[in-house]
Amino acid sequence: DGGITQSPKYLFRKEGQNVTLSCEQNLNHDAMYWYRQDPGQGLRLIYYSQIVNDFQKGDIAEGYSVSREKKESFPLTVTSAQKNPTAFYLCASSSGGTGYGYTFGSGTRLTVV
Amino acid sequence: AQSVTQPDIHITVSEGASLELRCNYSYGATPYLFWYVQSPGQGLQLLLKYFSGDTLVQGIKGFEAEFKRSQSSFNLRKPSVHWSDAAEYFCAVGAVLTGGGNKLTFGTGTQLKVEL
Numbered sequence: 001d002g003g004i005t006q007s008p009k010y011l012f013r014k015e016g017q018n019v020t021l022s023c024e025q026n027l028n029h030d031a032m033y034w035y036r037q038d039p040g041q042g043l044r045l046i047y048y049s050q051i052v053n054d055f056q057k058g059d060i061a062e063g064y065s066v067s068r069e070k071k072e073s074f075p076l077t078v079t080s081a082q083k084n085p086t087a088f089y090l091c092a093s094s095s096g097g098t099g100y101g102y103t104f105g106s107g108t109r110l111t112v113v
Numbered sequence: 114a115q116s117v118t119q120p121d122i123h124i125t126v127s128e129g130a131s132l133e134l135r136c137n138y139s140y141g142a143t144p145y146l147f148w149y150v151q152s153p154g155q156g157l158q159l160l161l162k163y164f165s166g167d168t169l170v171q172g173i174k175g176f177e178a179e180f181k182r183s184q185s186s187f188n189l190r191k192p193s194v195h196w197s198d199a200a201e202y203f204c205a206v207g208a209v210l211t212g213g214g215n216k217l218t219f220g221t222g223t224q225l226k227v228e229l
Contacts, residue, residue, distance in 0.1 A: 031214030042221040050212045104156035
């Protein structure tokens, strides 16, 4: 079945470390997205990519980086510059057409220890 | 810029009772509107979407939503709630991105509790 796979499900980060969250899709979608979810704040867009080798900053990109070397993959790195990284991270994808919704992965919960 | 307001943070209903979750949006053009549901620790699942045409949209799990342009609203309804409907519900408005894809802006969510 087609879908989006996020790994790991849980991730622990020490202060000062960079960590990378994986997101893979087999839906043949062109666009991929990363959202951060905090209690009471809904989902906020971190980065998005519409085609391979191209990506754009979302609303809260500071302290994060991404790459899009393959259509299927859109990893997110949480850098040491992100001062409050503890959150639930959701990856999504969509086709390039107008008005299509997203398909979401099951998320990664990142905790700073 | 688009925005979404979900005025109810928490709602509690009895099983079998009807449900209405409120959503108001702000968008300069014809909106693309969505409702998603999220179970604890999981991703979001699409319930229904509105692009154009009939303003009453049917979705999965017995949910429906009505688009009212004059009120900038897209409220979600279900005639009879089941205990398994307890979850968090998100309304979203979509804007087409230049170059393809859509940017979805989400509301802060409504947590639904179902009393047996």
